[in-house]
Each structure stands twice: as C-alpha cells, then as structure tokens.
Amino acid sequence: MPEFEPGLDYAISLDNSDELAPYRERFHVPKDDHGHDLIYFCGNSLGLQPKITGSYVEQELRDWANLGVEGHVSAKNPWLNYHEFLTENMARLVGAKPLEVIVMNTLTANLHFMMVSFYQPKGDRYKILIEHDAFPSDKYAVESQLRHHGYDDKEGLITWKPRRGEELLNYEDLEKLLKEHGHEIALIMIGGVNYYTGQFFDLKRITQLGHTHGCMVGFDCAHGAGNVKLDLHESGADFAVWCTYKYLNSGPGSLGGCFVHERWANRPDLNRFTGWWSHNKKTRFNMRDEFDVLPGAEGWQLSNPPILSMAAIRASLEVFNEAGFEPLLKKSMKLTAYLEFLINQLGDHVVRIITPEDTAQRGCQLSIQVRKADKTIYDELTRTGVICDWREPDVIRCAPVPLYNSFQDVYNMVKHLKSILNA
Numbered sequence: 570m571p572e573f574e575p576g577l578d579y580a581i582s583l584d585n586s587d588e589l590a591p592y593r594e595r596f597h598v599p600k601d602d603h604g605h606d607l608i609y610f611c612g613n614s615l616g617l618q619p620k621i622t623g624s625y626v627e628q629e630l631r632d633w634a635n636l637g638v639e640g641h642v643s644a645k646n647p648w649l650n651y652h653e654f655l656t657e658n659m660a661r662l663v664g665a666k667p668l669e670v671i672v673m674n675t676l677t678a679n680l681h682f683m684m685v686s687f688y689q690p691k692g693d694r695y696k697i698l699i700e701h702d703a704f705p706s707d708k709y710a711v712e713s714q715l716r717h718h719g720y721d722d723k724e725g726l727i728t729w730k731p732r733r734g735e736e737l738l739n740y741e742d743l744e745k746l747l748k749e750h751g752h753e754i755a756l757i758m759i760g761g762v763n764y765y766t767g768q769f770f771d772l773k774r775i776t777q778l779g780h781t782h783g784c785m786v787g788f789d790c791a792h793g794a795g796n797v798k799l800d801l802h803e804s805g806a807d808f809a810v811w812c813t814y815k816y817l818n819s820g821p822g823s824l825g826g827c828f829v830h831e832r833w834a835n836r837p838d839l840n841r842f843t844g845w846w847s848h849n850k851k852t853r854f855n856m857r858d859e860f861d862v863l864p865g866a867e868g869w870q871l872s873n874p875p876i877l878s879m880a881a882i883r884a885s886l887e888v889f890n891e892a893g894f895e896p897l898l899k900k901s902m903k904l905t906a907y908l909e910f911l912i913n914q915l916g917d918h919v920v921r922i923i924t925p926e927d928t929a930q931r932g933c934q935l936s937i938q939v940r941k942a943d944k945t946i947y948d949e950l951t952r953t954g955v956i957c958d959w960r961e962p963d964v965i966r967c968a969p970v971p972l973y974n975s976f977q978d979v980y981n982m983v984k985h986l987k988s989i990l991n992a
C-alpha cells in the first residue's frame with residue numbers, strides 16, 4: 570500500500586514524476602464554458618478521443634473517395650482483411666493468442682452469438698448462472714436465450730448473490746451454488762469486472778470451478794478490457810466479449826471484441842450462426858454452395874465490417890501499444906490508490922468505498938457510496954466540472970484512467986466532493 574500525502578503540492582509532484590503524464594496531451598479532453606479541462610472520470614462509460622483517431626478515419630474516407638470499391642484491395646490499408654490490423658494488438662491487451670481474438674459486431678450482439686455456440690442446453694442441464702447486479706443488457710440477453718430455447722427465464726436463471734449487508738461477491742458462495750446446482754447449469758456468464766461495484770473477478774478460478782462441474786464459462790469483459798490484466802487464454806474461459814468504447818477509447822457505439830478459446834478453434838461441428846465472413850478467405854468470393862468455416866475466432870464473423878469504426882479502434886490500440894500496458898497498469902494502481910486515500914480522508918461517516926481494497930480485485934474504478942446522499946450531490950459535482958457517473962440510490966462511480974487522467978484530476982475531484990459534502 571503506497572503512502573500518500575494530502576495537499577495540492579503533492580498531487581503536482583506526482584504528476585511531475587509520472588512518465589505517462591504526456592499522454593494526456595494525446596487526447597481531446599472535454600472543456601467547460603471557460604475553456605478549462607473538465608475532470609473526466611467516465612472512461613468506464615465512454616473513453617476520450619485520441620487525437621490521432623481523426624487521421625486514421627480520414628485516411629479511409631479519402632481512400633473511399635478516391636478508389637470506391639477498389640479500396641477493398643488497393644486502399645493504403647486494404648479493407649478486405651482490415652480486421653487483421655487490429656488482431657495482434659487486441660490479443661496482447663486481453664492476454665490471448667491472435668487466433669483467439671476477433672473484433673466484430675457490437676457487445677450484446679456478440680454475447681448472443683457466443684451463446685449460440687456455448688449455451689447448448691440439454692436435458693437437466695439447461696440453466697444459466699450470472700452474477701448479482703449483472704449489467705442489465707447481459708441479463709436481458711441471457712434471459713432471452715433461455716426463452717429462445719423454450720425455458721422459463723426466471724426458473725432457468727441462477728444468480729450468484731452477495732451476502733446480506735454486503736456488496737461484493739464471495740467465491741465460497743459460488744462453490745456452494747455449484748455444488749448444489751452444477752449439474753443443472755449449462756453456462757456460467759459473469760461480468761469480468763462488475764460494472765457497479767468494480768469488483769474484478771478471478772476469471773481462472775471461476776472457469777476452473779465451472780469446468781469441474783461440466784459448465785461452459787464465458788465472461789463479459791466490457792469493464793475489464795484496457796483496464797485490467799485479463800489473461801483470457803490463461804483463464805481457460807470458453808469465450809469472452811467486450812466493447813471498445815469504454816476503456817479502449819474507440820468512439821460511441823464502436824465495435825466489440827470477442828475471444829474464443831483455442832480449444833474451440835478447429836471445431837466446425839460446433840453450432841454457430843454464420844455468414845460469408847466466417848467462410849474461408851480464399852474461396853469466400855466464389856459464392857459456392859458449400860460452407861467452409863475459418864479456424865479460430867474469425868470463424869464467428871458474419872459481415873464485412875465497418876472500416877471507419879475499425880480505423881478508430883486501430884488508432885486507439887496504437888496509443889496503448891506505444892504507452893505499454895504494463896506501465897499503464899502500474900500508474901492505474903497508483904492513481905486509484907491515491908483516489909482511495911483522499912476519499913478515505915473524508916471519513917467513514919461521509920463516504921464508503923464499496924470496490925475491493927485488494928488491488929488484484931479491482932481496476933481503476935472506485936464506486937463511492939455517499940451516506941445520506943441523493944442525486945443533487947452528483948448534479949453539484951457535474952456543475953463544478955467533474956464528469957463521473959451516478960447509480961441510484963447513492964453511488965458515484967469514478968474511473969481515473971491512466972492514459973489521460975492526472976493526479977491533480979483526482980485531487981481536484983475530491984476537493985470538490987469535500988466542499989459539496991461539507992466534510
């Protein structure tokens with residue numbers, strides 16, 4: 570646990586000795602009416618725009634203007650296999666082999682496509698286990714899969730809940746659930762980092778538990794990708810999905826990422842939904858009758874992808890690559906620990922952090938519960954130029970992002986919160 574000091578001078582000294590501090594300049598930071606940078610702690614919702622993104626997108630617009638359809642093969646970055654420009658960087662970022670990763674579709678759509686393959690209910694084994702307070706879209710997706718297969722969406726859903734009076738989930742409770750219900754569970758689908766509490770789960774432990782009981786295991790890593798070290802391959806998970814517009818800074822509604830473990834790479838027998846982009850690249854345009862599926866995660870693609878969106882992802886991954894994910898993680902831990910230190914100084918009677926203290930069980934986000942709070946506190950914060958996120962009834966989610974947030978951002982945010990709370 571690093572020791573910090575209160576005071577602005579100290580925050581400034583932390584920024585001065587931060588080797589990643591210059592990266593802030595590489596992003597467009599939203600400004601208030603007076604042209605001052607806002608304190609942007611919403612990278613867990615929509616990451617900021619890298620300044621190089623414009624030129625990456627413009628390149629493709631230019632090639633489209635100049636080349637039309639020929640751009641598929643003669644653009645500077647030919648569109649035909651454009652997704653391949655992303656694969657290596659994306660795979661490195663999530664700890665996977667290139668064969669296991671594909672950028673395609675959007676997040677919830679990918680979750681459904683993965684469940685087509687990895688939720689295969691049979692006999693007594695038809696239930697799906699999710700975590701308490703799963704992201705609503707994930708819950709809706711899972712429930713609709715149950716209905717799609719003819720099951721009752723209440724009866725078929727098992728929830729891993731926190732203990733009474735607690736927010737975080739406990740692995741012993743999961744073990745117990747699996748001991749009792751493991752034989753009925755076809756799929757375990759967990760948010761890798763819970764969006765509400767910020768709890769980062771032990772993916773490997775959950776996967777091993779699930780596999781021991783004969784369940785498929787998948788993760789939604791929307792709050793993990795670009796934020797924590799995921800080690801997807803090593804986790805052994807059957808699949809994972811994530812979006813690229815949160816910590817991966819690729820723009821609103823941008824494409825999602827998808828991981829399919831190597832063990833499923835050469836299983837054309839596995840049920841899946843397909844399209845021409847899942848077909849062998851060499852014969853894709855022969856428009857033949859016989860389908861020949863691509864090996865690996867590429868074999869789950871359906872459509873030719875939106876190049877403009879991929880260009881933005883490509884730009885963002887370049888920035889990550891240049892900064893290096895290890896140094897970013899190191900800064901992230903320090904930045905978040907500093908936020909934790911300052912928040913805790915406000916006193917237990919005023920605020921309580923519900924995110925785990927253990928740095929191995931969290932990323933950059935802290936979920937701060939404000940005692941006797943209502944939304945006016947959040948509105949006040951917004952008025953002072955702090956952009957964070959409010960979850961009813963009383964939680965502020967705050968995500969200092971190592972690529973573009975500073976220690977002074979953290980200092981100033983807590984200063985504003987303190988004065989609003991009269992703490």
Ligand SMILES: *Cc1c(COP(=O)(O)O)cnc(C)c1O
Pocket residue numbers: 675676677678704706707760764789791792812
């Ligand atoms: C952000 C987020 C989503 C949003 O889904 P989209 O399909 O991208 O709209 C879904 N699930 C989780 C866990 C998320 O964090």
